Amino acid sequence: MEPAVLTGTHYMTGDEACAEGALAAGCLFFGGYPITPATEVAERMAERLPGVGGVFIQMEDEIAAMASIAGASCAGVKSMTSTSGPGFSLMMENLGLAIVTETPCVVVNVQRAGPSTGLPTQGAQGDMYQARWGSHGHYEIIALAPASAQDIFYQTIRAFNLSEKYRTPVLVMTDEVIGHMSERVVIPRAEEITVFNRPRAKGRKDRFKPFEPGPLGVPPMAIAGEGYNIHVTGLTHDERGYPVMSVDCQREMMARLIGKIQNNLDDIIEVEGYLLDDAEIVLISYGVSARTSRAAADEAREMGCKVGFLRLATVWPFPEKHIRELAQRVKGFITVEINFGQIHREVERAVQGKAPCFLAGHCGGTVISPDAVLDIIRREF
Amino acid sequence: MESAKKGKTQSKQPPRHPLDDWLRTDRMPHIWCPGCGIGTAFSACLSAMAATGLPKENFVMVSGIGCSARGAGYANVDSYHTTHGRAIPFATGLKLANPDLNVVVFSGDGDLFAIGGNHFIHAARRNVDLTVVCVNNYNYGMTGGQVAATTPHLAKTTTTPRGNPENPFNIPLLAFAAGAAYVARWTMLHARDLMDSIEEALKKPGFSFIEVLSPCPINYGRRNKEKALDTLHIYQEQTIIKNGAHPAELEGRQDGKIVLGKFWDVAKPSCNELYEKTCRPDFGKDHAA
Numbered sequence: 001m002e003p004a005v006l007t008g009t010h011y012m013t014g015d016e017a018c019a020e021g022a023l024a025a026g027c028l029f030f031g032g033y034p035i036t037p038a039t040e041v042a043e044r045m046a047e048r049l050p051g052v053g054g055v056f057i058q059m060e061d062e063i064a065a066m067a068s069i070a071g072a073s074c075a076g077v078k079s080m081t082s083t084s085g086p087g088f089s090l091m092m093e094n095l096g097l098a099i100v101t102e103t104p105c106v107v108v109n110v111q112r113a114g115p116s117t118g119l120p121t122q123g124a125q126g127d128m129y130q131a132r133w134g135s136h137g138h139y140e141i142i143a144l145a146p147a148s149a150q151d152i153f154y155q156t157i158r159a160f161n162l163s164e165k166y167r168t169p170v171l172v173m174t175d176e177v178i179g180h181m182s183e184r185v186v187i188p189r190a191e192e193i194t195v196f197n198r199p200r201a202k203g204r205k206d207r208f209k210p211f212e213p214g215p216l217g218v219p220p221m222a223i224a225g226e227g228y229n230i231h232v233t234g235l236t237h238d239e240r241g242y243p244v245m246s247v248d249c250q251r252e253m254m255a256r257l258i259g260k261i262q263n264n265l266d267d268i269i270e271v272e273g274y275l276l277d278d279a280e281i282v283l284i285s286y287g288v289s290a291r292t293s294r295a296a297a298d299e300a301r302e303m304g305c306k307v308g309f310l311r312l313a314t315v316w317p318f319p320e321k322h323i324r325e326l327a328q329r330v331k332g333f334i335t336v337e338i339n340f341g342q343i344h345r346e347v348e349r350a351v352q353g354k355a356p357c358f359l360a361g362h363c364g365g366t367v368i369s370p371d372a373v374l375d376i377i378r379r380e381f
Numbered sequence: 382m383e384s385a386k387k388g389k390t391q392s393k394q395p396p397r398h399p400l401d402d403w404l405r406t407d408r409m410p411h412i413w414c415p416g417c418g419i420g421t422a423f424s425a426c427l428s429a430m431a432a433t434g435l436p437k438e439n440f441v442m443v444s445g446i447g448c449s450a451r452g453a454g455y456a457n458v459d460s461y462h463t464t465h466g467r468a469i470p471f472a473t474g475l476k477l478a479n480p481d482l483n484v485v486v487f488s489g490d491g492d493l494f495a496i497g498g499n500h501f502i503h504a505a506r507r508n509v510d511l512t513v514v515c516v517n518n519y520n521y522g523m524t525g526g527q528v529a530a531t532t533p534h535l536a537k538t539t540t541t542p543r544g545n546p547e548n549p550f551n552i553p554l555l556a557f558a559a560g561a562a563y564v565a566r567w568t569m570l571h572a573r574d575l576m577d578s579i580e581e582a583l584k585k586p587g588f589s590f591i592e593v594l595s596p597c598p599i600n601y602g603r604r605n606k607e608k609a610l611d612t613l614h615i616y617q618e619q620t621i622i623k624n625g626a627h628p629a630e631l632e633g634r635q636d637g638k639i640v641l642g643k644f645w646d647v648a649k650p651s652c653n654e655l656y657e658k659t660c661r662p663d664f665g666k667d668h669a670a
Binding site for chain 2: 028029031050051055056057059060061063064065067068069070071072073074075076077079093094096097101222224225226227228229230231232233234235242243
């Protein structure tokens with residue numbers, strides 16, 4: 001056996017740190033498909049999983065990759081896949097299956113510029129709405145956005161923990177720059193890492209209802225082979241897991257699926273504030289653009305502008321409350337992201353006209369320079 | 382099923398069917414139409430599972446979408462009714478994560494060979510230890526009878542009102558060519574042979590494939606002048622059992638007959654076994670679970 005947790009100080013890429021985070025969280029199954037710039041996550045898992053008792057399989061496409069990790073999770077094994085835009089599109093179908101069947105798993109999207117094949121080797125943040133609404137139907141999703149190689153290690157562990165705790169797929173929405181950049185990564189000792197495992201079925205097997213909610217609105221999970229004879233379907237189902245084609249059943253199922261996320265926002269949402277106490281202008285950002293924003297905030301302070309920065313480590317569910325509170329007391333917001341205003345629209349929605357909102361956006365292919373942010377500060381404030 | 386008469390019943394228990402333990406009786410009645418063959422194929426599959434004598438809790442049934450795929454919802458084992466065409470990759474994840482599971486994929490021809498065709502050939506190539514039972518009724522029954530990848534040339538469906546301009550797959554040949562370890566074809570009328578075949582496949586390591594021809598009188602038969610009984614007569618009179626026949630010779634009919642039988646049965650290492658040998662020869666027999 002090799003160690004799952006590589007305790008020590010490393011110099012590694014974000015993609016590699018992501019794989020190490022997954023292993024530290026207890027991931028033992030990876031079903032993937034090669035795609036730039038996410039391939040290195042799969043390569044690292046292919047190398048590492050056999051030694052820790054896990055299984056790596058390269059599936060025939062991303063549809064199959066997503067299906068395989070849902071299957072592995074139903075067999076009781078923590079599972080993940082990684083991809084980029086085109087593969088993320090193909091995963092949407094079975095992402096929906098994992099949501100409605102409450103199957104924990106982690107999907108990493110190392111974003112590149114789109115649409116379509118786009119700029120495969122160059123970063124962007126254009127899939128943020130796809131992360132929110134890419135699969136059909138109305139649902140809640142958890143998406144995290146790491147801002148460094150160290151952070152992707154941490155956020156991938158958090159993704160597994162949230163996924164297990166709430167029995168839902170969790171997305172790690174990183175980008176090519178974070179994925180391919182080599183940085184210092186400190187991996188703590190295994191006992192210092194908090195790992196959460198899904199609530200498991202207990203009690204009489206003939207009376208067990210696989211979708212009867214437990215604490216937090218999350219049903220304890222029966223694993224294939226335990227003898228509970230559960231039925232799991234993508235159809236609208238009742239607490240027994242049986243399909244019921246009625247509005248009442250749809251209403252009840254949807255209320256619980258949405259409620260288990262919406263009622264636990266404080267646990268799921270993580271944000272990081274920087275120079276916010278006296279800030280008059282707040283930059284809002286996530287992923288690699290958080291680094292642009294931090295640099296811009298520092299430079300603006302040197303210019304004498306009171307600029308602060310809010311980093312969204314959790315992007316979905318959207319940290320609406322935090323932004324609404326800031327809107328009461330600041331002069332304006334600038335959202336910094338490598339697209340033409342996906343999270344910017346969410347910020348506008350949360351601010352509700354209480355302060356002006358601007359976008360430092362970008363078409364994709366490279367990072368946003370702090371100057372682009374400073375230009376907006378000079379022009380608008 | 383006859384209900385127990387009230388009054389002078391000798392036992393308070395309702396009559397039991399030998400498969401009751403394997404069936405979610407609380408989900409009856411099923412959705413299948415009168416004259417449909419899926420129920421017979423499904424019953425053969427459950428009987429085969431029971432006949433293996435293997436621990437019931439280790440059986441898992443996985444299906445995709447369609448009439449046949451609804452079978453998973455009636456099997457009283459851990460059962461997963463997944464997305465259209467994706468039963469096999471889902472089942473692959475289950476099996477690789479826990480090799481102790483005995484995973485049966487029970488689904489239809491549209492699900493497994495049109496939308497799911499790519500997954501089928503790759504699971505066969507990898508020799509994933511699955512037993513795949515494909516109920517072939519020549520069309521998409523659940524959506525009202527559209528052309529499938531198995532619909533015979535010139536047959537009428539709602540989307541081929543002038544007759545099917547395309548040719549169907551020879552699916553046993555596809556399974557054979559892609560690397561399956563076991564390939565057979567029966568009709569639902571050959572229920573005993575079918576059950577024996579599924580039992581054999583369940584006990585066999587590696588990728589096993591069994592095609593079951595089955596009538597769809599409502600959606601296919603109606604448009605092709607074939608009543609449910611006509612189809613059964615075809616199964617009785619226009620079939621021939623040729624065990625060991627080469628799958629390449631199964632296209633269409635041979636001397637006017639549909640060829641049935643066990644065509645291919647070889648021993649080769651399964652996907653799990655190859656992974657252990659190749660990726661961690663020194664690891665012992667531990668696995669992910």
